[in-house]
Amino acid sequence: MSRKQETSAHWGTYLVEVSADGRDVVAARARPDDPDAAPAIGNVADAHRHRSRVARPTVRRRWLERGPGPDTDRGDPEDAYVEVGWDTALDLLAGELDRVRSTFGNQAIFGGSYGWGSAGRLHHAQSQLHRFLNTIGGYTRSVNDYSRGSSAMLLPHLVGARAALDLRYKPASWADVAEHTDLLVTFGGVRRSNTWVVPGGHARHVGSDLVRAAGRTTEVVALSAQRDDAFAELGAEWVGVMPGTDTAVMLALIHVLVVDGLADDAFLAAHTVGADEVRRYVLGEADGVPKTPEWASAISRTPAAVIRSLAHRMAAGRTLVNVVYSLQRGERGEQPIFAGLTLAAFLGQIGLPGGGFVHGFGSMGDYGVGVAGAPLPTFPQGRNAVADFIPCARISDLLLLPGSEIPYNGGTLRLPETKLAYWAGGNPFHHHQDLRRLRRALSTLDTFVVHETHWTPTARHADVVLPVASTLERDDVAAGAGDSRLRASPRAVPPRGEAREELWIYTELARRLGADFAEGLDSRQWLERIYEEWRAAPGSPPAPPFEEFWRDGGVPLPQNPYRDTVFADFRAGQPLGTPSGRIELFSATLAEFGLPDVAGHAEWREPTQWWGSPQAAEFDLHLLCNQPSHRLHSQLDMGAASRSTKVAGREPVRLNPADAAARGLVDGDVALVRSAQGSLLAGVVVTDALVPGVAQMHTGAWFDPSAPEVADCVNGNVNVLTRDVGTSTLTQATSGAHVLVAISRYDGVVPPVLAYEPPVIT
Known part of the structure; x- marks a missing residue:
């Protein structure tokens, strides 16, 4: 008789059905109490037993025969691979890691692992890889992320570091919107499918319920090139905007507020710096081009009358301006974030319940749930002895332009020479751009190492491919930010073929390199350790001993609503962490950087990728x-x-x-x-x-x-x-x-x- 058990992924908690012999996943389905579960659950059973699973340690034949070195044939569809035993694979890899660090230094090792490979708190691919590389002397790392790497760098300059974090982790909530917001104006829509995904997963999808509740009390205007960017249940009014031109529309909305006397001058005077520079810019006094609705319409194809009317509607009640993550993933991607914050400041409602500015509604399922996330167990990564880093989206630059410098955040970064890249839990052939250039970049490596469950495009470009156990094939604990439950996620089936847990792989590699990765503990002992350390830490909720937690399948996490303390307190007189203590609509710091493409205030500059280019x-x-x-x-x-x-x-x-x-x-x-x-x-x-x-x-x-x-x-x-x-x-x-x-x-x-x-x- 088959059995059913619960497991977790970034798209949520769900049930798998295991065959009578306990070796195969025959079905996967949503939990009965999660009516808005993610369709991705339907991929699990097929993928578990798919022919593309990596069965054994495998080495690319050309690398095995010729040795490490650049190779333009890396990734050739005709490339042949050789299966080897674990001892052979680990001996080869340990020898290569030692050669690179001894000959070129640890900065010549790039630790990739940008990805979403596991929702578990222990078997988190990025944490495990980084801990391993730290134990053998360090590595060149990446910073920021593909989701909001642009705005994460910009916002601290405008509102300070703490407020920038709160815009991610304690933004205005959907409950605030339902209770207080008259009009939600969202640039980029509010996509339902994005609410299914949370880093770490949630016990139950709640984002969709919250959005629908807000839609029953709040008028929504969605500005996007796609009508279905907004939940159908929201009944949102759709305003079409050509991609890459949202900044022009925002500047025109500010122009209307200024010209028609609708701007909150008292708020601007008390709580911002730079409003005068913005006024001069939108009125055309700075560059001779007034940023009128007609001007914006010629750029965005959004009717001027619609822009003018929307500005008046925004000023007539409590309005929340939302800019989704995707808008910053384009050339000059800082500008819609800068302009959206500036627009909200001119409305004067920042710090009021349900008003002001948010950056992320409709971008992920944990955004706006309104619960202060409890601390969660973590796997310690140790200290990286290498200082070199790159922004994560510059991986091809790193490999193609060694020794060169790139501008970054007002300074420069020198790109170290990279000989070996080690990737686990991610797929740059999904996240990265211009794949022909990425393939050229990967061809420059001496060695490319990948841990994978399947023969993904990234694995097909690797020299050494190590098969790893999937989420269904190992014990773990799971929870996401603002979650209601820390969940046990027990192994459902044994690993396929010769796949191994990554903790075992790194333990064996570290031993060969004279390092200690696991401190003598196996994965079950590590699970108990991180759980018990979490349970004993100050601020953790009451929780039973590990064995009781594991037997019961989880423990509730506190659901403590937060309030928007940073902007509410700021409005009441508490300064922000900016040089002025205020919202910087004109940042002297940015202006002093003297960058060719970012000024001190939000502005429209024609990107190379827009319909008018x-x-x-x-x-x-x-x-x-x-x-x-x-x-x-x-x-x-x-x-x-x-x-x-x-x-x-x-x-x-x-x-x-x-x-x-x-x-x-x-x-x-x-x-x-x-x-x-x-x-x-x-x-x-x-x-x-x-x-x-x-x-x-x-x-x-x-x-x-x-x-x-x-x-x-x-x-x-x-x-x-x-x-x-x-x-x-x-x-x-x-x-x-x-x-x-x-x-x-x-x-x-x-x-x-x-x-x-x-x-x-x-």
Whole structure:
């Protein structure tokens, strides 16, 4: 008889059904008390037993025969791999790590692991890899993230470090919106699918319920290129805005507030610096260009009358301005965040319940839940003896431009020479841009090491691939920020093939290198240790001993509502952590940096990727690249839920009916999508949910270069199209949320998708 048990992932807690012999996952489904569960659950059973699982330690034949060194053939679809025993693989890898650190120094090792590989508190791929590399002398690390790397660097300059953190971890809540907000104006919408995902997962999805409750009492206006960027249940009014032009609309809204006497001058005088500079700029006194609604309409294609009316509606009641994460993932991505905060300041409602500014509603499931997150168990990573780092989106620069310097946050970063990259729990072929450039970058390495459960595109570019146990194949504890329960997540089935827990792998590697990774503890002992240390720590909630916790399946976490203390206290007279103690609508610090692309105040500068640029003559559609609904990033793309979204066997591209008709495209066609960076094949979906001139694709399709004579990727990975340039010289974050493309019908022989096939193994 099969059995059912609970497990956890970043998309939530769910049930798996295990076969009678206890060796296979035969089904996965939502818990009965989670009616808004994520569709990604439907990928689990297929993926667990899929042929693309990595079964044994595997080494790329060319690397094994020729030894470490740069190799332009790395990632060739015809590359052959050799399966070896664990002792052989670990001996080879330990020898290579020792060679690199001894010959070039530990800064020549890059510790990747940017990713979402595990929701567990112990088996967290990033923490384990970083702890291991720290025990052997350190590594070059990455900082910030792809989600909000631009705004995370900007906001401390404008509101101080503490307030910037509270905008992420203690923002205005959806309950505040439901009780106090008359009008929620959201730039980028409020996507339902994003509320399914929380780092660490939640015991039950609550974000969707909170959003729907707010929609019953609050008027919502969603400014986006996609109508379905907002929950259908919100009944949001849709205002179309061309991608990359939101800043112009925000500046025009400020212009109306100023010209029509609607700006809160008392708030601006008491709580901000730089309002006069902003006024001069929007009135055109600084550059001769008034930022009128008509000016913004010519840029954004948003009707001037709509902009003018919206400004008056915002000033008429309690208004909350929301800017979603995706808006900062583009060239000049700081500017919509800067302009959104400035707009909220001119309305004068920052620090009032349900009013002001938030950055993230609709971006993740924990944002705005209104619960102060309890401390959670953590796996200690130790200290990194290497000072070198890069912003995470600059990985290709690191590998291609060793010894060069890049501007960053008003200074410069020197890029060290990198000989070995070690990646675990992530897939840069999902997160990173311009995959042809990334492949060139990876070819410069002496050695590329990857831990994986499946033969992902990243694993297919590695020299050493070590099979690791999946979340279903190891014991762990799980919880996310603001969660209601710390959960036991016991192993459901044994590891497939010769897969091992990463803690065991690092323990064995460290021993070969004369280091101590695990302190003599196995994974079960480490689970008990981090739990008991958490239970004993000041501020932790009451919790039973580990054995009782494990037997009961979890322990409740306190659900303590927070209040917006930083901005409320600031409004009452408590200074912010900025040089002026106020909100800096003009930052003297930013101005003194003298950067060519970021000024002291929010401003509109034409990006190279927008519909009005010279590139649009050839690439005449603006492609939005956003997160998928039926998988998390690229995880388990071969699963049933993800496959259900495919068109013509590959990732779909959505087009407005007018744009489709102009290109002779209909539903179900295969289209060739091109940019200046690369090309792909996609299945066509025609929809009126997009403004004309805009196409849309989800990120996360597995990269498939198996038919380069047809396209760089025949499975629809959008990052063969996107540009690998930093948002600005201030933040160097990703600019991959949109790109100019040309789309035409593909009438040739359609090649099969081979992305999910394992490589040739001998």
